[in-house]
Amino acid sequence: YNEQFAVKRQAEKYLHQKVTNFKAHPIVVEKSTSVYDAIVQLFLEDVGTLYAVDLEGHLAGVVSRKDLLRAAIGNQNLQELPVSVIMTRMPNIVTIFPEETLYEAAKKMINYHVDSLPVVKEVDKQSNTYLLVGRITKTTITRAYLELMEEKVD
Ligand code: ADP
Structure with a gap:
């Protein structure tokens, strides 16, 4: 019983770690x-999702593998088609703040059926604009789980 309790406490402690300490x-x-250059970028960087920003560097959209595949099977000129046409845009992007927890990140990814969350800082409350500071993916959560199981926590 004591051991089970200790494992649960450790798991809770782990999931309550801050996003900022795990973000990539x-x-x-x-x-x-x-879209063509975005596909090249996806392979070069070995990621599943790209984040699109505007000229000010504010988060404008999310471009996933499926978004790119969908565009590619249409008969469009991928060299001419900008990612802004195919991306999921603000305000439909599910984001997370650096001071939130891995638990909250895991819940959002499962509830919204997405593989990653942009980690953002609010530029100002009125304008609904965000500065991109990182990303959290399902891999992040898996890595945190492994670290827990390998007892790298004290
Ligand atoms: P994949 O396309 O590889 O399955 P996702 O499951 O993450 O990757 O993406 C599914 C859809 O959800 C895509 O249309 C993508 O643009 C969108 N999406 C991905 N991440 C987010 C997010 N954080 N917020 C809102 N939409 C997202």
Whole structure:
């Protein structure tokens, strides 16, 4: 019983760690980038999702593998088509703040059926604009779980 309790406490402690301590570098494209160049970028950076930003560097959209595949099976000129046409845009993007927890990140990814969340800071409350500071993926949560099981926590 005691051991079970200790494992649960450890898991809770782990999931309540801050997003900021686990976030990865976001892979970014400018929103006028072509779908063709975005596909190349996806392979070069070895990621599943790209984040699109506007000229001010604010988060404008999310471009996933399926978004790119959908565009590619249409008969469009991928060199001419900007990612802004195919991306999921603000305000429909599910985001997370650096001071939120891995638990909250895991819940959002499951509830919204997405593989990753952009980690953002609010530029100002009125304008609904966000600065991109990182990304959290399902891999992040899996890695945190492994670290827990390998007892790298004290
Ligand atoms: P995949 O396309 O590889 O299955 P996802 O499941 O993450 O990747 O994406 C599914 C859809 O959800 C795509 O249309 C994508 O643009 C969108 N999407 C991905 N991440 C987010 C997010 N954080 N917020 C809103 N929409 C997202």
